[in-house]
Amino acid sequence: MTEIKPSEVSRILKKQLEGVRTRLELEEVGTVLQVGDGIARIYGLANVQANELVEFENGIYGIVLNLEEDNVGAVLLGPSEEIREGDTVRRTGRIASIRVGEGLLGRVINTLGEPIDGKGSVKGETFEMPIERKAPGVIFRQPVKQPVQTGIKAIDAMIPIGRGQRELIIGDRQTGKTAIAIDTIINQRELYRKGTPIYCIYVAIGQKGSTVANIAKTLEEHGALEYTVIVSANASDPAASQFYAPFAGCAIGEYFRDTGRDALIIYDDLSKQAVAYREVSLLLRRPPGREAYPGDIFYLHSRLLERAAKIIESDKIAAQMNDLPTSIQKLVKGGGSLTALPIVETQAGDVSAYIPTNVISITDGQIFLESALFNAGVRPAINVGISVSRVGGNAQIPAMKKVAGTLKIDQAQYRELEAFAKFGSDLDAATLAVLDKGAKNVELLKQPQYSPLPVEQQIAVIFCGTHGLLKSVPVERVREFEKTYLELLTARHKELLQRLRKGEIDDEIMETLENVAEGVAFGLKD
Amino acid sequence: MNESKISVRYARALFELCVEKDALDEVYRDVKLITRVLSENPDLVQALESRVIPLSRKEKIVTEIFGDRTNQATMQLMRLIIKNNRESYISMIMRQFKDLVKKERGITEVMLTTAQPISPDLIEELKQLIAGKIAGTFEMKTLIKPEIIGGFVLRVDDLQLDASVRKELDRIRKSLIWGFARI
Numbered sequence: 001m002t003e004i005k006p007s008e009v010s011r012i013l014k015k016q017l018e019g020v021r022t023r024l025e026l027e028e029v030g031t032v033l034q035v036g037d038g039i040a041r042i043y044g045l046a047n048v049q050a051n052e053l054v055e056f057e058n059g060i061y062g063i064v065l066n067l068e069e070d071n072v073g074a075v076l077l078g079p080s081e082e083i084r085e086g087d088t089v090r091r092t093g094r095i096a097s098i099r100v101g102e103g104l105l106g107r108v109i110n111t112l113g114e115p116i117d118g119k120g121s122v123k124g125e126t127f128e129m130p131i132e133r134k135a136p137g138v139i140f141r142q143p144v145k146q147p148v149q150t151g152i153k154a155i156d157a158m159i160p161i162g163r164g165q166r167e168l169i170i171g172d173r174q175t176g177k178t179a180i181a182i183d184t185i186i187n188q189r190e191l192y193r194k195g196t197p198i199y200c201i202y203v204a205i206g207q208k209g210s211t212v213a214n215i216a217k218t219l220e221e222h223g224a225l226e227y228t229v230i231v232s233a234n235a236s237d238p239a240a241s242q243f244y245a246p247f248a249g250c251a252i253g254e255y256f257r258d259t260g261r262d263a264l265i266i267y268d269d270l271s272k273q274a275v276a277y278r279e280v281s282l283l284l285r286r287p288p289g290r291e292a293y294p295g296d297i298f299y300l301h302s303r304l305l306e307r308a309a310k311i312i313e314s315d316k317i318a319a320q321m322n323d324l325p326t327s328i329q330k331l332v333k334g335g336g337s338l339t340a341l342p343i344v345e346t347q348a349g350d351v352s353a354y355i356p357t358n359v360i361s362i363t364d365g366q367i368f369l370e371s372a373l374f375n376a377g378v379r380p381a382i383n384v385g386i387s388v389s390r391v392g393g394n395a396q397i398p399a400m401k402k403v404a405g406t407l408k409i410d411q412a413q414y415r416e417l418e419a420f421a422k423f424g425s426d427l428d429a430a431t432l433a434v435l436d437k438g439a440k441n442v443e444l445l446k447q448p449q450y451s452p453l454p455v456e457q458q459i460a461v462i463f464c465g466t467h468g469l470l471k472s473v474p475v476e477r478v479r480e481f482e483k484t485y486l487e488l489l490t491a492r493h494k495e496l497l498q499r500l501r502k503g504e505i506d507d508e509i510m511e512t513l514e515n516v517a518e519g520v521a522f523g524l525k526d
Numbered sequence: 527m528n529e530s531k532i533s534v535r536y537a538r539a540l541f542e543l544c545v546e547k548d549a550l551d552e553v554y555r556d557v558k559l560i561t562r563v564l565s566e567n568p569d570l571v572q573a574l575e576s577r578v579i580p581l582s583r584k585e586k587i588v589t590e591i592f593g594d595r596t597n598q599a600t601m602q603l604m605r606l607i608i609k610n611n612r613e614s615y616i617s618m619i620m621r622q623f624k625d626l627v628k629k630e631r632g633i634t635e636v637m638l639t640t641a642q643p644i645s646p647d648l649i650e651e652l653k654q655l656i657a658g659k660i661a662g663t664f665e666m667k668t669l670i671k672p673e674i675i676g677g678f679v680l681r682v683d684d685l686q687l688d689a690s691v692r693k694e695l696d697r698i699r700k701s702l703i704w705g706f707a708r709i
Binding site: 024025026027028029030043044045046059068069070071088090285 | 529530531533534618621622681684685686687688689696
């Protein structure tokens, strides 16, 4: 590495200093009346707009939320320790926004877009994207038709997610909600290597700093950090930062969506965002409603999730989208999408609580995770019976659609009869067959963490389950079967897997799969 | 419940009463006096806002302190505030009232902050300069704040011209960190 001369450093600094504007500006100001608990009440600022950014004397920013007759209520986006009564507050004239660019990929940032991973400032060109923005109108959208492959068999087969869909991941604590999200991100690695990536944004709301650090490390180890942006508003950050973090993440996602590319955003989790918003609203003296949440808690989530959409292919129509930020006007292309995977945590499985019901009614489907299944060893602990994807088959490649078509029904039948499994051999042959097939399918759908499967392997595996090729394999050895089966296929039938990947399936492929499966099953039968 | 309504209503009531009785300037002076006394005596504020001290005693305190120096309307307002238990809103009510009067009379409040005291000639010069730019009369106050290091900060009602050295250094610091002026 060549040495940097001291003269070069001071020359650069001198150039920077010379370039600094020294123009005086007349600013609109107000005085702090009251400050505390992350809120400041300000006197003056007669012309300030709602949701405008204001700056305090010590450089902390705030967002104006309450415009009252004799004062203005602003939430602070930083610590309130250095702000005193009587301090001057000035308008910035900017509605809260975040600077977005390609340089954000691979970085960990906070709600304001400032890097917090210690790797220096954000490189490259950045564009100003508003944090609050209206969702695209009906004309600028098109139906969801391409899949987002999560790499998780249970999801891609029975509850498939499409690009532009909103799919809720809901469950109690420690049931694997974040694990599903992380596996989905990791599975996009292949697309990234091919050059047609789905950019991922992971928004961590109110989580422990150590958890976010672990996630960043995990993603980096699996080569997934290069196409991911992590937006983090930790538990120690002010409540305003926490509830604005998903909007900041969404603004980043919209940058990709409106420039014709696909993006995936994960909100982990919206329950904590609701709690942060409740805290801010109560401190601003807004009237509390059910469970002390403010009256507009539904609107908080609905306007956030509506921004996840599949944009129409035509560049011309997309360029006329409503509320397009001026900064990216020239870069707009059609055909992009933003898929949202919000996460909501329930208490004791109560999905009829306020926030869960709200978000369920907004999203296009939900993935239910149950503690009972998790503890019984079924991981991912997805309850397929009550999990739904309203986009369904439209988001599956033809091969997967054909192979997994009967899987959901088979499992539904299995669950109905599951209670009778205790009667053992006292049942008739048909029932026993259903029970046997169902139990083995459950085994097939189990998957270790951080091991997303490419879609062609998923199709091959599920094919065995739905076509009854596991009849002679004992239940305990099904996972072993899967492993050996996949090893054989990847070693000896590469072209077949390629064809499956493209979505092709015909009798020839099915016969080959059957033969391989029979071979492996023979070796494993007792 | 929107608390701003409370202070606005009391201030407006006092304002209209003053206009009727033609005592606006006098009451304006009284209100400024009360605000100053309250800000310099936190004990008094605490006494007035206390839930334990009975109404009659609070009235007596206020009458004794302000009674003979203020207009009758001002005293009536204070007694009404105490009677309705709105003591915690006194400062906001006073502030709103001052605003109403300033708007009515076209008075502008000007605050000049400097790092060190400046000569009276310079202040006069500034006053002349400002008088040329503002309609109506203005009241100029000066404040010494060493933290601004040098230069001055001129505040006219809700507009501010920050020509302090501290602001310049801040701007330089921000542009070096961010590479572009982040406002």
